[in-house]
Amino acid sequence: TATGEGLVVQGLSAGYGPVDVLHEVDLQVRPEEIVALLGANGAGKSTLVKTIGGLLPARAGSVHSGGRDVTRMRPERRARAGIVTAPEGRRLFLHMTVAENIELGLRLSGRGGGKALLDEVLDLLPVVRERMSTQAGLLSGGQQQMVALARAAAASPQVLLLDEPTLGLSPRLTVEVLDLVAELARRRSLAVLLVEQRAQQALAVATRGYVIDRGRIVLAGSSAELLGSGEMSEIYFGAA
Ligand code: ATP
DSSP: SSSSSEEEEEEEEEEETTTEEEEEEEEEEETTTTEEEOOOOTTTTHHHHHHHHHHSSSSSEEEEETTTEEEOOHHHHHHHEEEEEOTTTTTOOSSSBBHHHHHHHHHTEEEEEOHHHHHHHHHHHHHHHTTTTBGGSSSHHHHHHHHHHHHHHHOOOOEEEEEOOTTTHHHHHHHHHHHHHHHHHHHHHHHEEEEESOHHHHHHHHHHHEEEEEEEEEEEEEHHHHOOOHHHHHHHHHTO
């Protein structure tokens, strides 16, 4: 069915003030699927994530999660309906410990999966477990990304929105973070929308991808199709 499972976005438009940024975006992410959202700087990736997460109102179109229409819900209610975002820049409280950051995130999402789920997530992220009593501001960028991932995963999402989880990380840590995302998606049957500038690395863990350009989806296909597409290198790597 069109809106039965995972994340379904239909005809979504949004913008800021007088400016329309997103134009009738259609996309779908099924449970256990990682789908890459690729595009150059300013293409509209973060705007799309904000609109799906409810931080920015939709001007047209709809967002469904697990068959429920969440288009008019505030971000907190969307989180409870299963859409959880790990935002760009991680948004940790740097003066708080890792444990406090995770607890607070879970309380705000109103959807904590309890201690059992947190334990399961921390089993996958031993780096985070070791640092639970460390101040978040003292962690490296990679470690902070892992904490943000743990916080989002422990909120028991059905749909996980990841806005550039590898931003600023070394190639080695990038692979590590993306492998963890894949493991989480598999274990917890998550529908993951993975926003990335690093197309190659993202498509290595994603099954499919979309390319956004000036607020429109201009290409969609399997990872293999996108990696082999000349059109994609033109759009995506074109000006670079
Ligand atoms: P990046 O990878 O640089 O984050 P992006 O693909 O996520 O890029 P967006 O941040 O969604 O792109 O930006 C899309 C367009 O919306 C850009 O033209 C940008 O200037 C504009 N924009 C983003 N945020 C705002 C805002 N708060 N107010 C007005 N315009 C904005």
